[in-house]
Amino acid sequence: MRKYLILAIILLILNSFLASAITASIGNSRMVLRPAFGETLERSILVKNVNNVKVDIELSASGDLADSIKIEDDKFSLQPNQEKKAIFTIKASEKGTTESKIMVKFTPEEGNGVVLTSTIIIITSGTSVSNEEESEEDSGVSVSPGLNEDTSQDNDSKIAFSPMMILGLSTLVLFIILFVLVLYTTKSKKKKRGKEVHG
Numbered sequence: 001m002r003k004y005l006i007l008a009i010i011l012l013i014l015n016s017f018l019a020s021a022i023t024a025s026i027g028n029s030r031m032v033l034r035p036a037f038g039e040t041l042e043r044s045i046l047v048k049n050v051n052n053v054k055v056d057i058e059l060s061a062s063g064d065l066a067d068s069i070k071i072e073d074d075k076f077s078l079q080p081n082q083e084k085k086a087i088f089t090i091k092a093s094e095k096g097t098t099e100s101k102i103m104v105k106f107t108p109e110e111g112n113g114v115v116l117t118s119t120i121i122i123i124t125s126g127t128s129v130s131n132e133e134e135s136e137e138d139s140g141v142s143v144s145p146g147l148n149e150d151t152s153q154d155n156d157s158k159i160a161f162s163p164m165m166i167l168g169l170s171t172l173v174l175f176i177i178l179f180v181l182v183l184y185t186t187k188s189k190k191k192k193r194g195k196e197v198h199g
Helices: 003-018 163-198
Strands: 024-027 031-033 041-050 056-061 069-071 075-078 083-091 097-108 114-123 133-135 139-145
Touching: 024 097, 024 114, 031 041, 041 097, 056 069, 056 083, 069 097, 075 083, 083 097
Parallel strands: 031 114
Antiparallel strands: 024 041, 024 139, 031 133, 041 083, 056 075, 056 097, 069 083, 097 114
């Protein structure tokens, strides 16, 4: 019986671990920019806190033009249901097509963080293009705990599993496991008693 109690405690710890994760959401998860070689562009990523708790945001750059990306405000906090445009500049310092990423890390005061990326593809040309043709930006991406990034094009799309839904499902699974363990233990005791009576 002791091993079942230990198993139940482990499941409860796992349950609280899953429930403490947060949901992350950004706009402009993919950009295709067509500047002239050497040109510097200013763009932004819409960072949204769709949780009921404050989250700390940290942005960092990687990829081909990581050294040519300057993030205006790379660390800030968002209150529940607050959003902010994270402004950055990127210089087309290499000819041809390059790919860079800006990682947006969401960290709550307690629990696990989530990282989303905004991909920036730069296609340089000899001359600057008109503003209308300068960029192609998609709407955004959202992700919930324990799942991969959602690559849909809807601005406010969110994966259907929220932390509360995960908590409810994992609690249900825990109760089912405990019920099966109790039944198994009861049957084992009855079999043992039956053998003692017959013996």
